[in-house]
Amino acid sequence: MSDEQNSIADPRCPICEVRGMDKIVSRPSSETAKRGQPWFFVAQCADCGHIYGVFAKHTFGPPAGPQLVVKGRGN
Ligand SMILES: [Zn+2]
Numbered sequence: 001m002s003d004e005q006n007s008i009a010d011p012r013c014p015i016c017e018v019r020g021m022d023k024i025v026s027r028p029s030s031e032t033a034k035r036g037q038p039w040f041f042v043a044q045c046a047d048c049g050h051i052y053g054v055f056a057k058h059t060f061g062p063p064a065g066p067q068l069v070v071k072g073r074g075n
Helices: none
Strands: 024-028 040-045 051-056
Touching: none
Parallel strands: none
Antiparallel strands: 024 040, 040 051
């Protein structure tokens, strides 16, 4: 493929100029919620480690701000 369009499907690392979605790795944050789900993901270059950004995990349902789930313990 010789598509030179700078599409979102073929990003390029500004540091090492490696291209391709497969060169971007995402890893969950080390901080996790009580259920073990990561709070956010870090997207970074697989080659040089350049961090593209941090994005929130996919959420389902209506958006909600940070919540402290405080349920009554021991009904
Ligand atoms: Zn890179």
